[in-house]
Structures are given as structure tokens and as C-alpha cells.
Amino acid sequence: AQSVTQLDSQVPVFEEAPVELRCNYSSSVSVYLFWYVQYPNQGLQLLLKYLSGSTLVKGINGFEAEFNKSQTSFHLRKPSVHISDTAEYFCAVSDGAGNMLTFGGGTRLMVKP
Amino acid sequence: GAVVSQHPSWVICKSGTSVKIECRSLDFQATTMFWYRQFPKQSLMLMATSNEGSKATYEQGVEKDKFLINHASLTLSTLTVTSAHPEDSSFYICSARDPRATEKLFFGSGTQLSVL
Numbered sequence: 001a002q003s004v005t006q007l008d009s010q011v012p013v014f015e016e017a018p019v020e021l022r023c024n025y026s027s028s029v030s031v032y033l034f035w036y037v038q039y040p041n042q043g044l045q046l047l048l049k050y051l052s053g054s055t056l057v058k059g060i061n062g063f064e065a066e067f068n069k070s071q072t073s074f075h076l077r078k079p080s081v082h083i084s085d086t087a088e089y090f091c092a093v094s095d096g097a098g099n100m101l102t103f104g105g106g107t108r109l110m111v112k113p
Numbered sequence: 114g115a116v117v118s119q120h121p122s123w124v125i126c127k128s129g130t131s132v133k134i135e136c137r138s139l140d141f142q143a144t145t146m147f148w149y150r151q152f153p154k155q156s157l158m159l160m161a162t163s164n165e166g167s168k169a170t171y172e173q174g175v176e177k178d179k180f181l182i183n184h185a186s187l188t189l190s191t192l193t194v195t196s197a198h199p200e201d202s203s204f205y206i207c208s209a210r211d212p213r214a215t216e217k218l219f220f221g222s223g224t225q226l227s228v229l
Contacts, residue, residue: 034156101206103220
């Protein structure tokens, strides 16, 4: 069984400030990790994914995430956020075969001017 | 918190048979539910948006006669894979918006379909 915990349900931050959205997972097998974003009134969009290789993964819109196996974490970061980054962010994990996708509860990023 | 229940979690069927997957919102009324398909190592693919009391809206390239969606009540949407073939084997997951929580999205636990 696998699970995903997003520790913060809401993260308020001022524009141009850095942000980190936390994600921890548990799994008995090797995993693939994903971050998705849902902008208001839109569907899910893939931000980035970790399948193998370098533990630092760069995604779209200036986001990056680092896979830390020892801490079972996959935190999402952006050095300087924009108002347009206001959205709901979901961390997800799938098993080593790339199936059985499990989502975290989501983190609402609220960027203030 | 809000919970979306999806079952079955696993289903194995013979080629040519139909399989029904249920998605229920347990403690809120979901006028809109979403059905996704997960291909290994790839991004989640939105298949269709299920609207209570009306026809589902299918994404481009998704066969509506193949993947039948019924949203008969405010708490239940079903996806039926008709005449399933091995290429339909995949992980299917549903989600629903909770209108009480500024449309926050909740996910079901998913269904792994294997067609032999």
C-alpha cells in the first residue's frame, strides 16, 4: 500500500517570495512521483515527474522538486512566485510499474500582491 | 474530510466483456465528477467530465461508446468499459469537486483494470 501526505492544506505567500510545498509518501516498493497543478476552473496539469535518474527535477513554470529517498519526500519549490501561481497543487505517487496512482490531499497556494 | 469512494480497486476480466467502475462522493453532493486514465510513467489523462443529470463531456480522442459514463445522482458516477480489450488495461481514477469547499478536488483510490 502507498500513501501521500501533503502537510499543508493552504500556503499563503507574498508575490516574488520563495515557496516550498511539502509532500511525503510511504510505499513498500519503488515509486514514481508527480506534482500536478489545478488552476481555478481548469483541469489537472502535470508540473513535473520523477521516474529515475537525477533527484532534482525541473518542471514547467519555474517549479522544481527534489526526490529524497531517505526522507521519503518530494517537496515542490519555486524561488519566486507570481500571482498567477495561485492554484491547488497535488502530489501523487505511483508504484514501480507506473500504476496505482495515489494522490495527496492537495495544497492551496495563495499568492498575495 | 470529504471522501470519494471508488470500486472495485482491482478487476480482471476476459476480452469482450464489460466492466463497470463506480465513483461515489460519500459526504457531499458532487454535481461534477471527472474520470481519468493513468498510463504507466505518464501524466494522468482526463477522459471525461461527468455532469449530474446530463451527458458527459468527453475529451478529444476518447470513444464515448467505448467508455460509457452515467451520473445518475449527485453522489454517484459510473464508468463502464464496454467490450473491453487488452489495450483497455489501465488504471482508472475518478475525482469530484466539493462545492462546500470552494470546489476542492478529491480523488478516489483508483481501479486497476486488467483485460485478458
